[in-house]
Amino acid sequence: MINMAELTFTVLISFLLMLIMGPIFIPLLTKFKFGQTIREEGPKSHMIKSGTPTMGGIMMIIAILLAVIIKVRLNINMVVGLLSIVGFGLIGFLDDFLKIKNSRNLGLRAYQKIVLQLALSFIIAMFRYKTSINSTQLTVPFTSFILNLGFMYVPVMMFIIIATVNAVNLSDGLDGLASSITSVVSVFYLIMAVVLFNNMDVGILSAATFGACLGFLCFNINPAKVFMGDTGSMALGGAVVAFAVFTNTALLIPFIGGIYFAEALSVIIQVIHFKRTGRRIFRMSPLHHHFEQGGWKETKVVSVFLLAQTILALISVIAIM
Secondary structure: OOOHHHHHHHHHHHHHHHHHHHHHHHHHHHHOOOEOOOOOOOOHHHHHHOOOEOOOHHHHHHHHHHHHHHHOOOOHHHHHHHHHHHHHHHHHHHHHHHHHHHOOOOOOOHHHHHHHHHHHHHHHHHHHHHHOOOOOEEEOOOOOOEEEOHHHHHHHHHHHHHHHHHHHHHOOOOOOHHHHHHHHHHHHHHHHHHHHHOOHHHHHHHHHHHHHHHHHHHHHOOOOOOOOHHHHHHHHHHHHHHHHHOOOOHHHHHHHOHHHHHHHHHHHHHHHHHHHHOOOOOOOOOHHHHHHHOOOOHHHHHHHHHHHHHHHHHHHHHHHO
């Protein structure tokens, strides 16, 4: 049974926790010299951001956790949802910590990151496969068709989970971009949890994530006082994964998470095309840097991407109804 008062309370608690933690955490991150190292091959205009406190995603994880725990009696689904958020957030934390420790934009090695992601995605996919009667059935967008993956559910979902988390991670390159895009995705799943799925677990998780994103934006809009780092972007990826897994809407991610999908696709296309021809399709990837290099201001890129994501969310409502 959906409790609207509880969902509203969760949004407010998560949002207020962010507002309280920001003035406390940001000076601490600065004191301990947890500053962002800007990659040299990135836009030159971003070099001014070097040293801005990062790992602000720690606040987001705490806010989501507390908002859920304060009001909700945890069940196994909620625990696994939080595991997705915290687990991927911890992988991001390790990546951020090593970058800061080594004073360069290189944290976990690619194979180390993928091994950790494989292990966590396996746990999440296997749990869903073993505990839900309809777990292997995925809704196909814009149709009434239900795709039953059967025994292929676990490997397919592992691929989708890892791809989604890394796509969200790639979208975190401009002030306020990842948090604003994820706030739209969270609102979509919050509404769908109430209207269509009657799923209080997803409602609570999406409400807590929405509140955390709104609160973080108060410190992350241009010019950002703090970055979320891989800690935050991967935790948000874990949240999106949890929403999709528990509503059997993983195939909807390219629509509801269209900006994530476009960012990841731009990197894949750029790398493949460059290796084959030695030339670039985009001025720079991920996609947000392409528009920056074309003369768009950072705030314009974020605003246009946010508008596009909002339109995609509305289209997603049609796709799932």
